[in-house]
Amino acid sequence: MLRLAGPLQSWGDQSRFNRRETRPEPTKSGILGLLAAAQGRRREDPPGELLDLALGIRVDQAGTLLRDYHTVSDYRGRPLPQAAVNAKGVQKPTSPAKYTHVTQRYYLQDAVFVAGIAGPSSLVDALAAAIRRPAFPLALGRRSCPPTQPILLGTYDGALNEALGEQPWQAGHAARREFQRRHGRPPSIDLPTTIETLDGDDVVHDVPTSFSLRDRRFTSRRLAHSWVSAPTGFPEPDAPTGAGHDPFALLGW
Secondary structure: OEEEEEEEEOOOOOOEOOEEOOOOOOOHHHHHHHHHHHHOOOOOOOOHHHHHOEEEEEEEEOOEEEEEEEEEOOOOOOOOEEEEEOOOOOEEEOOOOOOOEEEEEEEEEEEEEEEEEEOOHHHHHHHHHHHHOOOOOOOOOOOOOOOOOOOEOOOOOOOHHHHHHHOOOOOOHHHHHHHHHHHOOOOEEEEEEEEEOOOOOEEEEEEEEEOOOOOOEEEEEEEEEEEEEEEOOOOOOOOOOOOOOOOOHHHOO
């Protein structure tokens, strides 16, 4: 079980040229890339047994969409090159000359997900050990999106949907305070899930068969969308007065 949280996340599956999209929840290619980095695999290495893992995602805090607007130009004042190359393998200049290029990148900000990775116990244990001591830096979809701690929530026996329901709610302090203001302190909260299953009624094309930059290939998988009731982790009403004290409450944070 992984906790995927950070200031920014980006889980693209249809990014093209000057537009980098993000899905509203983590993709399997992004999760397997994170696990492969933890194990020290190179981009040219085949995913291997990682493809046999089943993935379940629980949305604990949906976050909001952020658009990052960029303009690119050559500091020397030269026209920007185009994607095509000449016979010598050198990029051709744009025609007519183009001096500024616009790109847009999309991120999820302040989102929190719980990702369940299901597979053989020997493989799951090895991945958990790699997450604790990763060979390469871990990222939430892109290198510019580092995760906050903790990432690893533990390993569990049982069905994937059951494990997602047993894991306590992982939303941030601000979201929990707002929920408490609106709803009090209920013992559980209903959260949306997306679980990989052969009889799912949804199809996504995000399973990486090759991570190589020169030969990136993907295939499809089936998903089932549902809900689970997860423990909120709020203290009991008769808990001692000091329980759950928030030192920033007086500041209105």
